[in-house]
Amino acid sequence: MESLTAFALFFGAVVPLFFPAASTVLFPKDALPTKSGYLPVNTTSDSAVFYTFYEAQNPSTSLSHTPLLIWLQGGPGCSSMLGNFYELGPWLVKPDPTHPNNLTLAPNPGSWNRLFGLIFIDNPIGAGFSVAASPEEIPRDQTSVARHLFIALRSFLTANPTFGSRPLYLTGESYAGKYVPAFGYYLLEQNSRLPSSLRINLQGVAIGDGLTHPVTQVTTHAVNAYFCGLVNRKQQTQLEHLQNEAAKLTSEEKWQEAREARNKVFDTLLNMTGLPTLYDFRRNKPYEMEMVTEFLQIEEVKEVLGAKTNIVFEVCSDVVDDALSEDVMKSSKFMVEQLVKKSKVLLYQGQFDLQDGVVSTLAWIEQMEWEELEMFLEAERKVWEVNGLLSGYVQRWGGLTHAVVSGAGHLVPTDQSLSSQAMIEDWILDKDVFGNENIGDSILEQGAFGSENKGSIFRTLTNSFRD
Numbered sequence: 001m002e003s004l005t006a007f008a009l010f011f012g013a014v015v016p017l018f019f020p021a022a023s024t025v026l027f028p029k030d031a032l033p034t035k036s037g038y039l040p041v042n043t044t045s046d047s048a049v050f051y052t053f054y055e056a057q058n059p060s061t062s063l064s065h066t067p068l069l070i071w072l073q074g075g076p077g078c079s080s081m082l083g084n085f086y087e088l089g090p091w092l093v094k095p096d097p098t099h100p101n102n103l104t105l106a107p108n109p110g111s112w113n114r115l116f117g118l119i120f121i122d123n124p125i126g127a128g129f130s131v132a133a134s135p136e137e138i139p140r141d142q143t144s145v146a147r148h149l150f151i152a153l154r155s156f157l158t159a160n161p162t163f164g165s166r167p168l169y170l171t172g173e174s175y176a177g178k179y180v181p182a183f184g185y186y187l188l189e190q191n192s193r194l195p196s197s198l199r200i201n202l203q204g205v206a207i208g209d210g211l212t213h214p215v216t217q218v219t220t221h222a223v224n225a226y227f228c229g230l231v232n233r234k235q236q237t238q239l240e241h242l243q244n245e246a247a248k249l250t251s252e253e254k255w256q257e258a259r260e261a262r263n264k265v266f267d268t269l270l271n272m273t274g275l276p277t278l279y280d281f282r283r284n285k286p287y288e289m290e291m292v293t294e295f296l297q298i299e300e301v302k303e304v305l306g307a308k309t310n311i312v313f314e315v316c317s318d319v320v321d322d323a324l325s326e327d328v329m330k331s332s333k334f335m336v337e338q339l340v341k342k343s344k345v346l347l348y349q350g351q352f353d354l355q356d357g358v359v360s361t362l363a364w365i366e367q368m369e370w371e372e373l374e375m376f377l378e379a380e381r382k383v384w385e386v387n388g389l390l391s392g393y394v395q396r397w398g399g400l401t402h403a404v405v406s407g408a409g410h411l412v413p414t415d416q417s418l419s420s421q422a423m424i425e426d427w428i429l430d431k432d433v434f435g436n437e438n439i440g441d442s443i444l445e446q447g448a449f450g451s452e453n454k455g456s457i458f459r460t461l462t463n464s465f466r467d
């Protein structure tokens with residue numbers, strides 16, 4: 001990949017880029033990140049991660065107390081610019097309504113930076129606009145990923161000293177089901193060694209449609225597909241055979257073969273169902289991620305973002321995918337088990353994802369080694385509504401929250417922008433069904449059965465059923 005070798009320049013210390021008035025036709029001034037640029041991860045090489053930072057639009061506290069979110073894309077090797085410009089950033093790439101062949105940026109009412117600061121990091125080096133000075137420096141395991149992220153975060157906080165006190169939340173999707181726990185676990189370890197003045201204020205981690213404990217997750221596809229009505233019993237058995245093989249190879253620590261066996265499960269499922277993607281079984285075409293590629297390959301867009309213009313942007317890097325290939329089937333479950341005791345953990349999935357969806361996540365939650373697991377499993381799964389509309393289901397006990405997002409596939413914020421925003425805000429602020437109070441009881445106390453505004457939760461109780 002060109003980006004590995006093309007950079008002789010050293011960007012030196014952390015120099016966040018500010019954008020006083022630079023904007024272009026493609027990139028209105030309001031859409032520019034508050035800061036963006038590169039954070040070095042290695043003092044002896046040019047390797048650096050690219051980031052974009054968007055300050056909170058309407059913070060409800062002073063900025064020094066306003067939560068800060070880091071978003072990490074999956075892959076391995078996909079760019080967080082996908083999250084930024086296609087999922088949860090303040091402006092999203094869309095076809096220009098008046099010239100459909102051109103792309104434009106449009107404000108995202110469901111942006112995750114309404115109340116919180118939001119940092120997108122192209123992770124690991126070699127992904128997106130990030131720079132790997134040599135292929136050998138690309139991480140091959142989660143500890144190396146976490147070490148780079150930690151160095152980058154420290155540089156960011158050094159350059160922005162007032163941010164040090166802000167509550168930090170690590171978020172991400174899909175393969176970030178590995179990165180997010182690994183980074184969080186690494187921060188806990190570092191904090192235990194650091195004086196309190198230097199500790200990172202980690203408050204929680206959130207994973208959307210994550211791959212975290214593959215040996216268990218890979219065994220759920222057959223039964224899930226059967227009960228979604230996508231395969232028959234014979235096909236279910238075929239899939240079970242393939243996924244058991246993947247689980248067996250994982251247990252034997254034959255990491256590469258195990259990964260290939262998992263891919264065979266997916267290929268077979270696609271073949272059996274004729275679906276264009278496993279990310280959402282309602283879709284008759286895949287998510288349109290290539291819009292982001294097209295947009296970020298435009299020279300002036302790279303320039304205003306402060307990205308290296310000689311990088312040919314790819315949404316997902318094959319070089320990074322190769323580097324982490326042996327990591328794919330390894331587990332990060334034990335890291336989540338530490339995090340759930342010392343911070344908050346949110347695991348959310350889109351209802352229609354066949355790849356890393358609800359059933360796949362619940363299967364490994366049930367295997368967590370955590371003293372409070374039984375209490376979590378016994379906790380009520382509450383109906384969750386946003387603005388009176390059914391948005392999903394939320395179950396919480398202690399540090400762990402599980403959320404199913406209705407009407408969404410793998411890319412939850414793309415599919416359910418407003419629900420995803422309500423989810424992240426309410427989870428961070430401990431509000432409504434994401435808080436600890438028993439909403440069921442409080443509704444009954446308010447006499448909701450007779451009231452108009454709360455009635456919808458109970459609507460089906462009095463409906464008759466018609467097929």
Ligand SMILES: *[C@@H]1O[C@H](CO)[C@@H](O)[C@H](O)[C@H]1NC(C)=O
Nearest residue numbers: 041042043044045134137147
């Ligand atoms: C930093 O770069 C050097 C030279 O390529 C490499 O040997 C070393 O492992 C790198 N360190 C980290 C933390 O990536």
Ligand SMILES: *[C@@H]1O[C@H](CO)[C@@H](O)[C@H](O)[C@H]1NC(C)=O
Nearest residue numbers: 025026096098099101102103
């Ligand atoms: C559409 O894109 C083309 C090619 O980049 C450009 O020349 C043209 O000005 C654009 N049209 C509009 C209305 O932005």
Ligand SMILES: *[C@@H]1O[C@H](CO)[C@@H](O)[C@H](O)[C@H]1NC(C)=O
Nearest residue numbers: 267268270271272273274275
């Ligand atoms: C599934 O694979 C078979 C055998 O290779 C092929 O003939 C068939 O067209 C495939 N079906 C789909 C939907 O891709």
